[in-house]
Amino acid sequence: MIRLIAEVLDKQVVDLNGEKAGRVDGMILELRDGMPPRVVAIEISPITLLARFNRRLSHWYAGHDGRFGYGRGAPYRIPWKTLTRSKLSIKLDRAVGDTPIDALEDWLRAKIIERIPGS
Secondary structure, eight states: OOOHHHHTTTOEEEOTTSOEEEEOOEEEEEEETTEEEEEEEEEEOHHHHHHTTOHHHHHHHHHHHGGGOTTOSSOEEEEGGGOEEOSSEEEOSSOGGGSSTTHHHHHHHHHTGGGSTTO
């Protein structure tokens, strides 16, 4: 049995190329009658991370996050069955570039960083 909080929450997620894809910010559990809960997905998102501390701030951020492109404005969920766990990280079955995980960073790079002379 996995000790979820200790072994999964806040663990580094890497993509199939070994690139960092963020950390596990939340877990989605399925409740089943007469059986223990089952993990069905993890979430990687500032929205989920903020919700762990302050729901109002999370809702505010989610409202603005939608501007950063397709798939934004809601936490990015990754099905548990598509992940591989190791002691140091959780491996994603796709490249981080194929997900909306880096949308905020991509937007900042395109709109702000690249406009700074010499960057």
